[in-house]
Amino acid sequence: MSYVIPFEAGEYVARLRKVKERMEGAGIDLLLxxxxxxxxxxxxxxxxxxxxxxxxxxxxxxxxxxxxxxxxDTSALxxxxxxxxxxxxxxxxxMLHQQHVHPFQALCEHIQSRGWGNQTIGVEMDVDYxxxxxxxTILAGLPNAKIVDNRRLxxxxxxxxxxxxxxxxxxxxxxxxxxxxxAIDNLLAGKKSYEVAAxxxxxxxxxxxxxxxxSPAAFPFVMVGENAHACxxxxxxxxxxxxxxxxxxxxxxxxxxxxxxARTVLLGRPxxxxxxxxxxxxxxxxxxxxxxxxxxxxxxxxxxxxxxLRRNNLSKESRVGYPVGIAYPPDWGEKTANLQDGxxxxxxxxxxxxxxxxxxxxxxxIALSETFAVTESGGERLAHVPHRLYSRN
Amino acid sequence: MSYVIPFEAGEYVARLRKVKERMEGAGIDLLLxxxxxxxxxxxxxxxxxxxxxxxxxxxxxxxxxxxxxxxxDTSALxxxxxxxxxxxxxxxxxMLHQQHVHPFQALCEHIQSRGWGNQTIGVEMDVDYxxxxxxxTILAGLPNAKIVDNRRLxxxxxxxxxxxxxxxxxxxxxxxxxxxxxAIDNLLAGKKSYEVAAxxxxxxxxxxxxxxxxSPAAFPFVMVGENAHACxxxxxxxxxxxxxxxxxxxxxxxxxxxxxxARTVLLGRPxxxxxxxxxxxxxxxxxxxxxxxxxxxxxxxxxxxxxxLRRNNLSKESRVGYPVGIAYPPDWGEKTANLQDGxxxxxxxxxxxxxxxxxxxxxxxIALSETFAVTESGGERLAHVPHRLYSRN
Numbered sequence: 097m098s099y100v101i102p103f104e105a106g107e108y109v110a111r112l113r114k115v116k117e118r119m120e121g122a123g124i125d126l127l128l129x130x131x132x133x134x135x136x137x138x139x140x141x142x143x144x145x146x147x148x149x150x151x152x153x154x155x156x157x158x159x160x161x162x163x164x165x166x167x168x169d170t171s172a173l174x175x176x177x178x179x180x181x182x183x184x185x186x187x188x189x190x191m192l193h194q195q196h197v198h199p200f201q202a203l204c205e206h207i208q209s210r211g212w213g214n215q216t217i218g219v220e221m222d223v224d225y226x227x228x229x230x231x232x233t234i235l236a237g238l239p240n241a242k243i244v245d246n247r248r249l250x251x252x253x254x255x256x257x258x259x260x261x262x263x264x265x266x267x268x269x270x271x272x273x274x275x276x277x278x279a280i281d282n283l284l285a286g287k288k289s290y291e292v293a294a295x296x297x298x299x300x301x302x303x304x305x306x307x308x309x310x311s312p313a314a315f316p317f318v319m320v321g322e323n324a325h326a327c328x329x330x331x332x333x334x335x336x337x338x339x340x341x342x343x344x345x346x347x348x349x350x351x352x353x354x355x356x357x358a359r360t361v362l363l364g365r366p367x368x369x370x371x372x373x374x375x376x377x378x379x380x381x382x383x384x385x386x387x388x389x390x391x392x393x394x395x396x397x398x399x400x401x402x403x404x405l406r407r408n409n410l411s412k413e414s415r416v417g418y419p420v421g422i423a424y425p426p427d428w429g430e431k432t433a434n435l436q437d438g439x440x441x442x443x444x445x446x447x448x449x450x451x452x453x454x455x456x457x458x459x460x461x462i463a464l465s466e467t468f469a470v471t472e473s474g475g476e477r478l479a480h481v482p483h484r485l486y487s488r489n
Numbered sequence: 490m491s492y493v494i495p496f497e498a499g500e501y502v503a504r505l506r507k508v509k510e511r512m513e514g515a516g517i518d519l520l521l522x523x524x525x526x527x528x529x530x531x532x533x534x535x536x537x538x539x540x541x542x543x544x545x546x547x548x549x550x551x552x553x554x555x556x557x558x559x560x561x562d563t564s565a566l567x568x569x570x571x572x573x574x575x576x577x578x579x580x581x582x583x584m585l586h587q588q589h590v591h592p593f594q595a596l597c598e599h600i601q602s603r604g605w606g607n608q609t610i611g612v613e614m615d616v617d618y619x620x621x622x623x624x625x626t627i628l629a630g631l632p633n634a635k636i637v638d639n640r641r642l643x644x645x646x647x648x649x650x651x652x653x654x655x656x657x658x659x660x661x662x663x664x665x666x667x668x669x670x671x672a673i674d675n676l677l678a679g680k681k682s683y684e685v686a687a688x689x690x691x692x693x694x695x696x697x698x699x700x701x702x703x704s705p706a707a708f709p710f711v712m713v714g715e716n717a718h719a720c721x722x723x724x725x726x727x728x729x730x731x732x733x734x735x736x737x738x739x740x741x742x743x744x745x746x747x748x749x750x751a752r753t754v755l756l757g758r759p760x761x762x763x764x765x766x767x768x769x770x771x772x773x774x775x776x777x778x779x780x781x782x783x784x785x786x787x788x789x790x791x792x793x794x795x796x797x798l799r800r801n802n803l804s805k806e807s808r809v810g811y812p813v814g815i816a817y818p819p820d821w822g823e824k825t826a827n828l829q830d831g832x833x834x835x836x837x838x839x840x841x842x843x844x845x846x847x848x849x850x851x852x853x854x855i856a857l858s859e860t861f862a863v864t865e866s867g868g869e870r871l872a873h874v875p876h877r878l879y880s881r882n
Contacts, residue, residue, distance in 0.1 A: 099725065144707055144721040147617075147820035168807060168849070171719035189807040193824050195640060198615070222591070222622035224540075229614040229638075231621030245622075247588060290694055290701040298691035301683055301724070308683040308726045314537055315704040326564035328537040331694070332492065333701045414561060414582040425818035427540035431586050456561070 099175050101140045102351040103260055108178070111138055112154070112161070114253045119156055125215035126207070127154040127246055128234075130226040132424040134250040136352055139163070139179055143172035146225050146424065148192055149199040155212065164203050166192065200230050204237025213238055218246030224426065251432045255419055257446040261353065262469055265421070265448055268355035269467065269478030271309045271348025275300040276357055276481045279318070279344050283361040284488060289318035289331040292344070300348050309349050313423035316346035319461065327456060327463075339364035341460045347420075347428055348479070354420050354428040355478045356450045358463035362487035370462070372408075373455065374485035377464045380404035381453045381483065384416075384435075385468055385475030388449075394439035401453065402437065410455060417451040420467060443470045448478070492568050494533045495744040496653055501571070504531055505547070505554070507646045512549055517611035519600070520547040520639055521627075523619040525817040527643040529745055532556070532572055536565035539618050539817065541585055542592040548605065557596050559585065593623050597630025606631055611639030617819065644825045648812055650839040654746065655862055658814070658841055661748035662860065662871030664702045664741025668693040669750055669874045672711070672737050676754040677881060682711035682724040685737070693741050702742050706816035709739035712854065720849060720856075732757035734853045740813075740821055741872070747813050747821040748871045749843045751856035755880040763855070765801075766848065767878035770857045773797035774846045774876065777809075777828075778861055778868035781842075787832035794846065795830065803848060810844040813860060836863045841871070 115138065119127055129135050132146040138161055139152065150165035160183050163173055167186035173179055187202040207213055219234065220226045222245075234243060257265060275296050282292045296316040300309045318331050321340035336342070340363055347356035362370060384401040398416050405411050417435030420428055428450075433441035435449055447470040454463025464483055468475030508531065512520055522528050525539040531554055532545065543558035553576050556566055560579035566572055580595040600606055612627065613619045615638075627636060650658060668689050675685045689709040693702045711724050714733035729735070733756055740749035755763060777794040791809050798804050810828030813821055821843075826834035828842055840863040847856025857876055861868030 098727070142723060143719065144710075144723075144819065147707070147822075169719070169721055172722055175719050175722065192808075193827065219621065221625065222620050224617050224620060226621050227615050227617060228612065228619050228621055228624030231624065232614065290696075293704075294691045294694035297694060298687045301687035301690060303683075306726075308724075311686075311708040311723060314540070317537075326536065326562070326568050328562055329565055329568065330535060330537075330704060331701075333699075334491070415585075426537065429540075434586065 101176065101178065102264070103140065105178055107258065107260055108138065108140065111253065115154060115250055116156055118249050118253060119154070119218065122218065122246065122249065123216055124218035124244065124246060124249070125156050126212050126217045127249065128152070128217060128219045129154065129250055130220050130230070131223045131250070132225065133352070133422040134254070136422050136424070137250060137254055139177040141173060142176045142352060143169060145169035145172055149230060151200070151203055162206070164206065198229060198233045200233035201237055204234060207238060214240040216242040216244060218244050218249060220248065221245040248432055251430050254421055254430060255432050255447050256444045257421060257448055257469070261421065262446060264350045264353040265355055265469060265478055267307050267350040268348045268353050269480070270305065270307065271300050271303050271350065272346065272355045272357045272479040273348070273481055274304045275346055275348060276344065276359055276479065279346065280359060280361055280486050283342055283344070283363070284486065286336065288333055288336060289320055290333050292318045293331040296346050300346065307350060310352055312347045312349050313354060313425050313428040314347070317344065319343045327454070327461060336363055341462055343454070343461050343463045345463065352422045354423050355467045356420060356428055356465070357467060357479045357481060358452065358454055358465040359481060360462045360464060360485055362485060364488050366485060366487045370485065373462055374464065376404060376408045376410060377453050377455065377462065378483055381451060381464070381466055384451065385466065385477070388443060388468060388470050388475035389472060390443055390445050390470060392443050394433045394435050394441045394443065395437055397443070398435045398437055398439070412455055416453060417449040420448050420450045445470055445472065451475070494569065494571065495657070496533065498571055500651065500653055501531065501533065504646065508547060508643055509549055511642050511646060512547070512611065515611065515639065515642065516609055517637065517639060517642070518549050518608035519605050519610045520642065521545070521610060521612045522547065522643055523613050523623070524616045524643070525618065526745070526815040527647070529815050529817070530643060530647055532570040534566060535569045535745060536562060538562035538565055542623060544593070544596055555599070557599065591622060591626045593626035594630055597627060600631060607633040609635040609637060611637050611642060613641065614638040641825055644823050647814055647823060648825050648840050649837045650814060650841055650862070654814065655839060657743045657746040658748055658862060658871055660700050660743040661741045661746050662873070663698065663700065664693050664696050664743065665739065665748045665750045665872040666741070666874055667697045668739055668741060669737065669752055669872065672739065673752060673754055673879050676735055676737070676756070677879065679729065681726055681729060682713055683726050685711045686724040689739050693739065700743060703745055705740045705742050706747060706818050706821040707740070710737065712736045720847070720854060729756055734855055736847070736854050736856045738856065745815045747816050748860045749813060749821055749858070750860060750872045750874060751845065751847055751858040752874060753855045753857060753878055755878060757880065758882040759878060759880045763878065766855055767857065769797060769801045769803060770846050770848065770855065771876055774844060774857070774859055777844065778859065778870070781836060781861060781863050781868035782865060783836055783838050783863060785836050787826045787828050787834045787836065788830055790836070791828045791830055791832070805848055809846060810842040813841050813843045838863055838865065844868070
């Protein structure tokens with residue numbers, strides 16, 4: 097059995113068409129993608145080829161995109177994508193990590209040679225892997241082009257998932273479910289955070305029901321006590337303190353689609369205050385997900401959650417949710433619409449969000465999140481881990 | 490037991506002094522670091538705080554660096570670094586992922602308010618996480634500053650490891666050793682690539698001898714058959730083909746220090762040709778490591794390897810090695826000196842390189858690498874996995 101590209105050819109054609117429609121609306125002739133998730137979305141490419149400069153060129157008049165990248169990685173394109181061989185533009189090894197030359201000079205030469213050097217080119221100004229030097233090289237090499245920020249154009253197309261994508265999102269949710277259940281059991285059994293993380297990693301790759309897992313864009317978080325307040329720390333071999341909260345956050349991943357989830361385990365018996373806090377979060381999520389139907393706005397969904405908090409004299413300053421789907425390191429957010437006060441993005445069926453319903457208070461953090469897909473009957477939860485505070489009683 | 494910062498305060502002071510010496514040499518008043526490995530090196534910061542804009546400010550006249558980052562991540566700084574609280578400069582949540590405002594505007598305001606707005610500022614032009622928009626924001630916000638590329642100034646300071654750092658490099662090598670042995674056994678026992686990867690992940694975090702492992706900057710590679718030729722693909726559930734080569738590449742990680750290693754397992758009996766290829770690689774590594782002493786240049790070490798290949802009518806186009814140490818996603822290379830023809834960097838004791846002695850031929854790949862530290866008696870191997878081609882006979 098050789099490599100299986102995760103979607104039919106027609107799915108990629110449809111994605112490309114949507115991107116070109118947006119390009120036309122934005123007056124962009126040539127789109128340059130450096131975000132590996134966007135490149136995967138448009139071609140299927142799935143390899144660690146983004147740690148060196150690479151770029152996907154989508155031109156309004158071309159049937160298929162072009163890929164420019166490191167010579168060594170051309171084979172990965174031949175295996176994981178359907179791009180025609182003549183659309184693969186390798187640059188030589190000698191251009192890597194040099195002070196006097198940059199691979200994007202080869203990109204500029206290609207653009208000039210195709211006669212696109214005086215067109216409008218949309219770049220990803222605020223994407224990791226589109227470094228200041230990439231941009232500088234393009235400005236110098238394409239003096240007659242109009243270079244504009246494409247404003248995460250492809251990310252916006254990715255927001256609403258197709259039925260084929262939703263299948264992988266649900267499968268990812270299955271992996272999340274099995275890894276999270278094991279992690280909760282491990283914590284209650286007294287394991288340390290690095291041991292819990294080690295099992296999460298193994299289990300979310302081993303998967304379940306014949307579904308293996310891909311590598312997540314970020315490593316699992318197992319945040320303990322005071323560290324639960326610092327919500328992006330890594331695991332340690334610290335002794336687990338009694339009566340402290342432990343926040344778990346992890347994502348199962350299928351064909352690069354992420355379904356993240358957070359749960360909190362109290363290493364003791366919950367106080368009345370802690371129970372109440374959990375109840376408020378659970379109610380806030382329930383109310384918000386009921387409203388997460390096509391036609392509602394992101395801001396409206398957030399306000400429903402925030403109103404439940406406010407009624408209980410609580411608040412969460414940061415956004416409560418962000419879109420998820422395909423992701424590569426360093427994180428699994430899609431970076432478009434936010435479940436945040438004032439966000440006017442209108443929900444459509446198939447959009448998927450991580451509803452990060454966590455509260456980080458003065459002395460402790462508690463997070464009980466859900467990843468959901470927007471459906472006509474509200475937010476469909478993609479993982480199935482009982483939505484409650486876990487504890488030792 | 491609370492969080493333990495991995496080095497004494499004096500170690501960080503010494504690092505900062507070396508960086509300031511180089512700044513003076515380069516005429517840089519203020520250095521801006523966005524590479525999370527550089528920030529870790531100078532402060533100890535160890536958190537996933539780099540998926541949103543953050544920057545470390547090293548000013549020639551200031552005792553301690555300043556950190557500017559997301560409000561939510563300030564706690565991670567308080568836990569994992571010794572930076573004075575007044576040197577932590579959080580920007581508000583509302584600046585994140587906005588089209589009209591960027592967190593680096595807060596950076597520019599801080600620089601202006603300190604009176605540094607007309608000084609020479611060295612930025613990391615070609616570092617992931619220093620996006621085109623970061624740079625654009627700085628150019629607009631600091632019109633009177635002289636903005637220059639710092640040319641990976643901190644990376645160059647990191648090249649030669651201190652005795653305290655070498656301890657972690659050797660510990661990382663121990664984790665590599667145990668994970669690689671298990672992976673080889675798993676392959677010979679018939680496990681699929683995702684199963685092999687799942688065990689590597691778990692074992693390299695569980696560690697050995699009371700040493701747990703950190704998360705690697707890149708996930709392990711288990712590259713099979715034709716895919717072994719595409720050297721940056723991820724694992725799958727593909728059936729393992731008979732008589733094919735499988736290339737394993739993974740890194741044990743201690744306190745963020747990486748010791749990568751590659752080994753090749755043949756799922757059958759080796760042909761004469763394959764044996765010969767392995768022998769050439771092994772001889773090339775042996776000869777090169779004997780010569781990897783202080784005073785030799787990177788290019789000379791590469792030439793010794795290349796001469797062994799050439800004598801056997803082989804060659805490797807890309808560099809044969811790169812420096813390793815602290816790393817965060819997406820990869821574990823330090824991106825300074827290369828073991829490459831013509832590289833005039835002079836080796837010093839304590840420099841560590843991944844000697845990636847792999848050959849990717851027309852139909853198959855074979856890699857038998859070593860990570861070594863430069864010592865007076867040559868390259869000291871940091872992992873201890875017999876340096877040979879593994880096979881089923």
